Amino acid sequence: GNSVTQMEGPVTLSEEAFLTINCTYTATGYPSLFWYVQYPGEGLQLLLKATKADDKGSNKGFEATYRKETTSFHLEKGSVQVSDSAVYFCALPNQGGKLIFGQGTELSVKP
Amino acid sequence: DAGVIQSPRHEVTEMGQEVTLRCKPISGHDYLFWYRQTMMRGLELLIYFNNNVPIDDSGMPEDRFSAKMPNASFSTLKIQPSEPRDSAVYFCASSLRREGHTDTQYFGPGTRLTVL
Numbered sequence: 001g002n003s004v005t006q007m008e009g010p011v012t013l014s015e016e017a018f019l020t021i022n023c024t025y026t027a028t029g030y031p032s033l034f035w036y037v038q039y040p041g042e043g044l045q046l047l048l049k050a051t052k053a054d055d056k057g058s059n060k061g062f063e064a065t066y067r068k069e070t071t072s073f074h075l076e077k078g079s080v081q082v083s084d085s086a087v088y089f090c091a092l093p094n095q096g097g098k099l100i101f102g103q104g105t106e107l108s109v110k111p
Numbered sequence: 112d113a114g115v116i117q118s119p120r121h122e123v124t125e126m127g128q129e130v131t132l133r134c135k136p137i138s139g140h141d142y143l144f145w146y147r148q149t150m151m152r153g154l155e156l157l158i159y160f161n162n163n164v165p166i167d168d169s170g171m172p173e174d175r176f177s178a179k180m181p182n183a184s185f186s187t188l189k190i191q192p193s194e195p196r197d198s199a200v201y202f203c204a205s206s207l208r209r210e211g212h213t214d215t216q217y218f219g220p221g222t223r224l225t226v227l
Contacts, residue, residue: 034215043115043202043218044154089154096159096166097142097208099216103153 002027006090006102013080013109021075021105023064023090033057033066033073034091034099044089047075080109115219117203123225129191132222135184136205144216145178145188146202154202160186161208193226200224 007022025033032051036044048057050066050073057064062077075088090102116135124130136143144159158168163180171178175194180186190197200223204216 032214043221044204044216045218046215049215097161097206098144098156098159098167101154 002031002092002094002100004090004092004100004102006088006105008103009087009106011105011107013107015082015109015111016079017109019075019077019080019084019107021088021090021107023073023075023102025071025073025090025092027071027092030068031093033064035062035064035073035075036089036091036101038087038089038104040086047088080107082109082111085109115203115205115217117201117219117222119222120220121223121225123227124193125227126194127192128226129189130193130197130224130226132188132201132203132224134186134188134203134219136186136203137207137217138184140205140207140217141183142206142208142216143180143186144204144206145186146204147199148202148221149199157188190224193224195226198224198226 003026005024034049035047037047038044048059050057053068055066064073064075085108087104087106089104091099094100118133145157148154157170158178160180178188200221202218202221204218206214206216
């Protein structure tokens with residue numbers, strides 16, 4: 001089945017630093033790819049997604065490009081803010097309509 | 112839309128008691144998922160339904176756990192009897208599958224369960 005691997009955390013950055021969270025996947029075909037974010041005390045919410053190869057998903061200053069050559073979907077942001085402190089999950093579909101989530105990467109941004 | 116609704120938001124109970132968690136999915140969604148999240152094990156899929164029918168319950172930890180979806184608007188996750196190791200945040204999520212593609216899952220706010 002499909003699988004996803006993302007970099008371990010926690011990641012600690014200063015405000016306005018550049019962020020990259022790595023995500024690689026193994027999949028049959030070219031499924032949609034997702035990044036979810038979980039703020040403290042809340043459920044997961046969709047941050048961005050890409051539905052086909054070479055697509056770039058973007059939202060709230062975050063971007064991720066679907067790269068089939070490297071089977072990657074790395075999350076980037078040029079200048080992080082304290083309010084970006086959260087746990088970030090990479091995900092892709094598996095058979096039957098469910099999503100496979102990575103283990104999550106905790107980001108802490110210091111002022 | 113109100114989003115996915117879960118109740119209660121917090122539950123504290125004693126070991127051995129029955130616990131029932133409730134979920135109302137987004138109207139029109141045909142998939143419903145129950146997850147459990149702990150620091151030790153991360154996010155785990157317990158069971159999911161399609162059109163009210165359980166599709167995969169392989170994540171349900173043991174027979175003490177059961178889930179039902181009597182209609183498209185309501186699902187329950189029951190733990191009987193509860194144990195301290197069941198303490199976790201339980202999330203419900205729903206999605207709509209279009210044209211054979213898995214679409215975005217929308218999560219509820221979660222139920223924080225503490226079993227003493």
